[in-house]
Amino acid sequence: MEGGVDGENTSSNGVSTIPLFTPYKMGNFNLSHRIVLAPLTRQRSFGNVPQPHASLYYSQRTSKGGLLIAEATGVSDTAQGYPDTPGIWTRAQVEAWKPIVEAVHAKGGIFFCQIWHVGRVSNSGFQPNEQAPISSTDKPLRPQLRANGIDVAQFTPPRRLRTDEIPKIINDFRLAARNAMEAGFDGVEIHGAHGYLIEQFMKDQVNDRTDQYGGSLENRCRFVLEIVEAVSNEIGADRVGIRLSPFADYCEAPDSNPKSLGLYMAEALNQYGILYCHMVEPRMKNIGGKVESPDSLLPIRKAFKGTFIVAGGYDREDGNKAVAENHADLVAYGRSFLANPDLPQRFKLNAPLNKYDRETFYTKDPIIGYTDYPFLESTA
Numbered sequence: 001m002e003g004g005v006d007g008e009n010t011s012s013n014g015v016s017t018i019p020l021f022t023p024y025k026m027g028n029f030n031l032s033h034r035i036v037l038a039p040l041t042r043q044r045s046f047g048n049v050p051q052p053h054a055s056l057y058y059s060q061r062t063s064k065g066g067l068l069i070a071e072a073t074g075v076s077d078t079a080q081g082y083p084d085t086p087g088i089w090t091r092a093q094v095e096a097w098k099p100i101v102e103a104v105h106a107k108g109g110i111f112f113c114q115i116w117h118v119g120r121v122s123n124s125g126f127q128p129n130e131q132a133p134i135s136s137t138d139k140p141l142r143p144q145l146r147a148n149g150i151d152v153a154q155f156t157p158p159r160r161l162r163t164d165e166i167p168k169i170i171n172d173f174r175l176a177a178r179n180a181m182e183a184g185f186d187g188v189e190i191h192g193a194h195g196y197l198i199e200q201f202m203k204d205q206v207n208d209r210t211d212q213y214g215g216s217l218e219n220r221c222r223f224v225l226e227i228v229e230a231v232s233n234e235i236g237a238d239r240v241g242i243r244l245s246p247f248a249d250y251c252e253a254p255d256s257n258p259k260s261l262g263l264y265m266a267e268a269l270n271q272y273g274i275l276y277c278h279m280v281e282p283r284m285k286n287i288g289g290k291v292e293s294p295d296s297l298l299p300i301r302k303a304f305k306g307t308f309i310v311a312g313g314y315d316r317e318d319g320n321k322a323v324a325e326n327h328a329d330l331v332a333y334g335r336s337f338l339a340n341p342d343l344p345q346r347f348k349l350n351a352p353l354n355k356y357d358r359e360t361f362y363t364k365d366p367i368i369g370y371t372d373y374p375f376l377e378s379t380a
Contacts, residue, residue: 032065064108081122119197187239195251281312
């Protein structure tokens with residue numbers, strides 16, 4: 001299919017079709033378009049409990065037949081590393097998620113919960129009894145500038161998990177998935193990206209273990225695949241996705257051979273028949289933004305048999321191009337969706353976009369920079 005202006009295509013009857021607005025069947029879910037709300041940490045879940053203001057935030061960004069992925073949500077009391085991020089390990093958290101999920105479903109959206117453990121990207125202040133964070137390793141992280149560009153995050157040196165402790169962490173993911181189902185979510189996305197716990201096992205520049213979870217590529221991927229298996233057995237593989245960023249270097253977690261890691265994971269995931277794989281583009285190497293990269297997700301896309309979602313610096317034009325050229329089934333949008341609650345409508349009309357305000361990404365305000373970005377009709 002040849003892309004026209006802005007990636008639009010003219011069909012045989014002369015009517016212009018926009019690739020991002022072609023319907024798509026993702027397993028048992030019928031999507032009306034290909035634009036996905038990417039998981040975005042917003043730090044407004046006070047005391048790790050989702051708040052009522054999240055109902056408005058997510059419902060604003062819901063369209064009938066659109067897929068939304070909730071912000072990263074902790075699987076246990078050791079999973080946290082940022083202020084006021086939500087969890088899904090307690091009864092109160094599950095109950096708090098229910099009306100938020102209902103608000104999305106009321107507008108016909110499909111809603112997945114991203115389940116997450118930060119591993120060593122934490123400090124003892126976020127941990128029960130002020131203990132050390134857990135990881136695949138005991139190698140500490142250097143202090144780093146937070147994404148807001150102002151605060152410096154300090155990390156407590158982690159404690160290396162013993163081999164016999166790992167099944168407990170896998171079980172935490174399983175229980176989080178079960179809780180997500182109870183809260184009404186349509187499925188879960190396992191957060192296996194951006195230098196958090198799962199990547200601390202997968203990536204060879206972090207993992208220095210000598211047991212069956214370290215060393216070879218197969219061993220380093222054992223932890224994530226055991227999580228995939230446990231979660232799939234609990235809720236059904238047709239409700240399970242995963243996010244991966246083999247090419248990224250977030251939180252000092254690079255890999256010496258990201259192509260091999262990505263391909264190995266794609267082929268291994270096929271054995272479990274999970275619903276989708278959500279991959280971060282190689283150009284998003286670190287939190288600073290897009291860089292030129294010679295690497296491509298295309299070989300991984302070709303290897304993976306389920307739905308393939310791409311993310312990382314996409315605009316309308318290259319999102320259309322990715323779908324038109326079959327590089328991806330779906331395209332996830334983060335900052336532009338944050339600032340444009342009606343992003344699908346704006347893309348459909350090729351309307352101008354609101355600019356995002358980075359300074360309010362992670363503030364506690366339940367309205368400003370959260371639910372007060374204008375809709376198209378209110379900007380006219």
